[in-house]
Amino acid sequence: xxxxxxxxxxxxxxxxxxxxxxxxxxxxxxxxxxxxxxxxxxxxxxxxxxxxxxxxxxxxxxxxxxxxxxxxxxxxxxxxxxx
Numbered sequence: 001x002x003x004x005x006x007x008x009x010x011x012x013x014x015x016x017x018x019x020x021x022x023x024x025x026x027x028x029x030x031x032x033x034x035x036x037x038x039x040x041x042x043x044x045x046x047x048x049x050x051x052x053x054x055x056x057x058x059x060x061x062x063x064x065x066x067x068x069x070x071x072x073x074x075x076x077x078x079x080x081x082x083x
Contacts (some may be wrong), residue, residue, distance in 0.1 A: 010035030010058075013064030020065070021072040038068025045070065 005024035015029030016021070018039060 006039065007032055009039060009060050009064050012061050013038055013068050016061070016065045017068035017072055021069055021076075023072050023076075034068045034071060035064050037047055038065035038066070038071055039066065041070055042067025046054075 002027070010032045011028070014033070014035030014036065015032065018031055039060065045067060046063060
């Protein structure tokens with residue numbers, strides 16, 4: 001059940017991050033992957049910054065979305081450096 005929850009959160013977070021960052025990430029599967037990895041990044045980032053982690057559904061979406069936004073921003077930065 002935890003895997004299904006992570007995929008659901010990842011899909012929502014990746015979709016939101018794609019809209020916020022105006023990213024063309026490559027479809028639903030990429031959004032899910034981006035959101036799931038973004039969840040790990042967001043949890044790590046919030047831990048480093050000392051923010052309390054909220055275990056709610058909405059808190060998880062917000063955390064994963066922020067992490068996915070960070071990943072998209074890094075990807076855009078690295079993509080711009082190559083040119």
